[in-house]
Amino acid sequence: MAVNTQFSIAVHMMATLGVGCERNGEMTSSELAESVNAAPSFVRRVLSKLSKAGLVQTRTGKSGACSLAKKAKDITLLDIYEAVEAPKAFAIHSYPNQKACRVSCNIKHTMEKVLDKTQASMEQSLAGHSLAELVNEMKKP
Amino acid sequence: MAVNTQFSIAVHMMATLGVGCERNGEMTSSELAESVNAAPSFVRRVLSKLSKAGLVQTRTGKSGACSLAKKAKDITLLDIYEAVEAPKAFAIHSYPNQKACRVSCNIKHTMEKVLDKTQASMEQSLAGHSLAELVNEMKKP
């Protein structure tokens, strides 16, 4: 896997915290790691980003734990996407700025404009879904 | 670079063919490769996909060449995106289907639903731009 799964893992973690079967939504990173099926250290790294973005609260020290920092309905998938700094959907290849060809000279800028729009529309779609939606969906029998 | 630049390269190639400065839009793969600044063989591989998707015409044999198979205005960026089979914008991490946890059991399906929507909105955005738009943009001084 060289594909980026951080976003998907982050959403899973947040959803797990949101459902919060045990101890009113508080879990340790190891518990989370087990639930998400990823390395504990990797989970902690993602957790750290989520925490810096103000999406989860953490308590250090003995009996430390993590929990959502806001209500699930106030967290969108875009928040999570931005928090984990997932890579852009598209990459533009690099040019050494070709000599005389008009295409090479202009395409980069043109491409960027189009891809930015596309990226924006994707992010808007993510913004349209709250974590609460997922949690509710998952609480169904 | 482990990021996928095939889409961006394909668009560049198509745009170059669309502008078609020389020989009414016909170019050899080596010319294209030079213009796009990528390995000729890689260009040919991408070209092959575009050709299979019916976006470019190729002529084999001596004095072979490539050109657009349709008018630029009838080719959308989505066509190109689909032709090169670029990876999905998001990947879902794999689970060994956790035991008792309701979250693990349901989240995969729920995530897929959401991410499919997101992917769709992105593709719709791509569908909204024709190659002709890019070409015109680039012909500007």
Add this chain to the structure above:
DNA sequence: TCGTACTGTTATCTTAAAAGTAACAGTCTA
């Protein structure tokens, strides 16, 4: 107050996918 059980961070190793490279088979035309 000291050990313990956490979080948070960093450094290093492993792995997988993308792009680069090259070689060659197939095709056509001049």
Add this chain to the structure above:
DNA sequence: TAGACTGTTACTTTTAAGATAACAGTACGA
């Protein structure tokens, strides 16, 4: 029929993601 293309495949290199592990920092509680 030789030469200049396309089309394909096999192999190598590169790079970024994820796994792993080790350790520093923090707070609780016995």
